[in-house]
Amino acid sequence: MLEFLPLGLVVLILVVISLNIVSHRVNQLVSRIALSLFGTFVSERRSINVRQVASLAGAHDPDTYRVYAAKTFLYATLAALAGSVFGVYIFIAVRQAMVAAGIPDLMPWLLGVLRNEPSEMGILGLFVLLLLSSATIGAIGAYGAYQIRWYLPRYAAGERSRRVDSTLKRNIAFLFALSRSGMPFSQVLRTLGKHTAVYGETAREFSVTMKDIDLLGADLVSSIERTSQRTPSDQLEEFTKNLASVLRSGGSLTDFLQEQYAYFLDEESAQQQRFIELLGALAEAYVTVFVAGMLFLITILVVVGLLLGGTLTFLHILVYLILGLANVGFIIYLDTVTEDRADPEQEVSYEAESALVPELSVSENPTDRQTSGTEAKNRYRLAIARRLGPIRRALRDPARLLTDRPSTILAVTVPFGLLWLVAAWWPTLVTGVVDPAALDDALIQVTLFVTGTYAVTYEIGHRRVKQIEAAIPDFLERLAATNEAGMSMVESFGRVARSDLGALSTEMRRTWADMQWGAHMETALRRFEHRIRTPAITRVTTLTTNAMGATNDIGPVLRIAADEAKSARRLERDRRNELLTYVVVVYVAFFVFLGIVLALDQVFIPSIPTGVDVGGGAAPGTGLGIGGSLGELTDAKKDAYGLVFFHAGIIQGYVSGFVAGMMSDGRLSSGAKHATAMLAIAYVFFLIFG
Template identity: 45%
Template sequence: MGLLNFVPLVLALVLLAPVALAPISTTAYRTVTRVSLQTFGTYVRDSGRRRNRREEVLRAAHVGETYRLYASKTWVYGTLAAISGSILGVYVAGLVLATLSVSPTVLRSKLPTKLDFLADLVVVPSLSIGHLFVLLLFSSATVGLLGGRLTYWLRWEIPAYEWNTRARKIDSSLSRTVAFTYALSRSGMGMPDIMRILARNRDVYGEAAEEIAVGVKAMDLFGLDVLTAIRQMSRQSPSEKFEDFGENLASVLQSGRSLPSYLSEQYERYQRDAKAEQEAFLELLSVLAEGYVSLFVVGPLLLITILVIMGLMGIADTLRFLYLTAYLLIPLGNVGFVVYLDSITESLYISRENRTVPTATVPTVRRVSDPDAGRTVSDGGTTVSNAERLAAYDKFENVRTALTEPLRTVRENPDALLYLTVPLALLSTVVRLLPDLAAGTATIPSADDVVVQAALFVLGTYAVVQWNHRRRLKAIEAAIPDMLDRLASVNEAGMTVVESFRRMTKGDLGALNEELARMERDIEWGTDTATALRRFEDRIDTPTVTRVVSLVTNAMRASGDIGRVLRIAADDAQESKRLQRQREDEMMTYLIIIHLSFLIFLVIIGTLSAILVPALQNLPSGNAAGSPVTVGGLGNISTVNIHAYTVVFFHTALVQAVFSGFVAGKMGEGTVRDGAKHATAMLAIAYVAFLVIDFVVFS
């Protein structure tokens, strides 16, 4: 009979199973689709007062389903959620009744003396069958309706949210896209070809290029002319700014007006807009920084202080709440804040995982001056060509470099260091804790020093190489505008692109000298200039270099005279550098605020651990009558586990140090990786502070 009570619950889960499996199972997806269209397909086709608006939202959000299918599924999901919620509502009511069905006597024995009046307030009166039926019916209807309505609302809100997100991303990337279009138009390339290049490089130029890809599909798949395709993609875009740009662009193309002249005006306009958006973004970051300090530093500090006072006074056992705060609430809050920061930052960082980088494995890649170039060589009875040797070299280049030049590998890719330091830290931790583990005396407090020192080793070494790596990349990006200006001057003087790059290696461009020398070696071995540039892009792997290389390589296909394109690329790179420097300068103030707020957090936590806890610990064990000590009549201090409070203070400070450091890096420099140095410094300060407290107070 006991198992039969859970049959409705199993039925509720079975109803939701196809919906949960639809994203990963083709069979479940087809089943849900078929049922949805058969059940609600006719209804949603013939009804819907907001249908036109919702259709626009679905198209702009790039939802891969028609309105009829999406709306039908929405009704099915809402219906299933309502039915399942109705069933779950009965169990919710039963659980509440079972939880509250406790006698007042038992409640009084569990509650502190000051709160025993609550025992009479939470007593559940005995219910008749009729009353119980009404209660269960009400709970079932309430949970069912809320579940169905919430599901229906979320299904339509998700595309609307995606609409707004894409509109914001399009606006932020439009200036770079217009600069790219303007530069290629100056090289003599036609608008259809420019659109196709943008569609192929939408991972570089973001959502604005993604909108251009819609027009390219309209031309290539449906045979529309360029004017109709541009107007169609602009009308379907969620961004009003992009819609205006597309409509004006179509008018310019139709009227025969100079396209480079129009794009030049738009480029300057969007540059001004980018400056205004940067200022608004910095204001938002400043508000977020202040909010972070209030919610995730001051807030937990106040909560911990209140819980500690209640616990140490014996009012209630607050250790579990302190554990929840230190090990769950603070980490989750900080992680959520970083995720939100990442969503509004909208970085165009292109990683190696989603970009194909050409390798020098084509037969034409050989040293020109080599007399054996292109010939086959007998090697132990096997005939091997130079191209095959180069292919094998490229295949194992990363492994060879990691083994023979580890410092260079770490300098170019700091994450590679973690493959060494993390196993070493884990091995060191296990070896140092092994005696305690073997003796069965290992505890969490006894492992604190070992774990913290291992964490400092991993974070500290990574922070050093990451700082050096970032400094190198910033120096390279700072030299990019000068390099482009010099290339433009040399190219405009009549030199070819290859000769221009070779000429650059004779000058002094600081951090770029080494990379230009490597590009020259690639070209010397027969690699074409475009491939050498893309290999340079892969080595640097920053948004500025990626955009420059994409622009230059595509301009080279249109014309060898790319001087004007290089000037535009230099101006764009210079403006990007200026905006980035402005952001770093503005955020320096808030980095200092985050560090100071952590120090205040540490001072208060340290004060609780160094002053309040020892003061209570040193109280006499009884009064004159020999009874347990109480303070103000609030509770019994002698029953409080003071050592546990000391340990949780220490752990809270360590957790706050690490997460505040990574948040500081994300907010001030744009990536969590750059927070390693802040996390290392804060963690070291917290660790040393508690070592001093332990030595001075508890020794």
């Protein structure tokens, strides 16, 4: 056992180090050890590693540069130690396997290294052993650990930079609108920083700016300048530098924000055009590589297999492994490209009910509070009611729950689908002979059921959101016009609520009724936001309620919000119209793929004689040449080819649907309807013609 002691010690050290991810105490211990060993060294290199310091700041990493760099060198040292130890054991294991296989007999130049035991190698032999195994693998491990550690903050900073750029125009519109209302700019930034769930990564950057002011006592201009130095986004860096210059010089902040908003509006249009051109190139690449290329490989493997034999295994690898994984990889790449272009349909932090119910933990004992017994019990009941509120709403309106969160339906359909599979497969499985062809129908039907039900619920909720968002610009313009005409906000809202606002009409009347029953306008708007639950409505109510707290003349603020909503709506409509072409391209490519696969399955393979020597210059019984190979084509092999063609059409149809969804809307969920349609088309075609 002593010979495995070094290996056990290294494994133990690696396990302890890996615990720092989940344990705060272990993380502190590792940090102290790293600082004690490398703290002085990394502090001296801080001025040299400017890029690494910027990456950590841009990624908002909780560790300082000194701590992160010291831990990086500690991990690299441990990786070198582990690689060195593992290298020796790997070399010995490989040596024993090669000796057992007789490889040294085939390669005499390896006799001196492999035939002798390590104890018999001598100084030169041991040096070669350690050089080839321990030193090499240790160096690779240390270099890899060091590079990966510094790659992670660069990647995180790059992701944050893209998210900042995608939300910058929206945030500048918010700053412009609230500064137009007369609110102090420091309060405008503080308000924006409180709504990071609504306004995204740019708002998170400004929340850190306000922490510099509130916690560190910095002035506004200095904190904004530090934001320009810290942010990973070049666009936000330029904006904050110009903003600090305007604030320092005393120029017109409103005019500056208006100019910046117009500039980024034009920039967003240009970026969208470049994005559409990129998707066009990706669509052409998809058709060329993942459709035409796969068809070419399948056809070549079939023809070569019929002539020479032995390609059915490669055909299985191509269809069952490469075809699916290649499409999944392409979908992942599309997700990274399009994630910043899609407005996230996510749950945001709603404050309507929390503003009405005081904070109180359910586990808190009412008698522990310095209040009367009745008041404490009532507050405790309200806290429990707030916790149970989502459950009550889900039970009262399950259809709304499914359309708001379509993934909820998977909790029902997936277990039901698994039971369906077990019931359908059980008669075949109990026989002990598994025929893949007998299992296909049930699996495809369950996939259609699960994906189709999710697609229906998602599309209902998605279309509801789009109809509501389409009515927002009209609502804001009418509200701004009535307010600018001299009406108060309450009177303006009542006048607009009684007009026709399309999908918003019902909710507007409910909100107006809420105000007539005595609710404050801010509270009624928060309740309206809580009922609608869309990002666009959340942004509108956040801007409106904060502007109302600063001024009664919020008409100009609403005009800015209406312009921002209209520009976002116009860009989305243009993008959808342009990308519809690429969705059609994906469908056409799928039909071409399906048609050729069906032709191979129903025309080409059946036309070849079965078990007949059709000649070809080979000696009888040798199995060589064209005649011998074709003579080996049996009915079982024809069925095997037909099964592969069927699976190729099914797999290609399903994954192409998600590619079409990513192309059209930038969301994987939008591809569920396309995947269901293409899978159903492929299945029906094979049922009819197969």
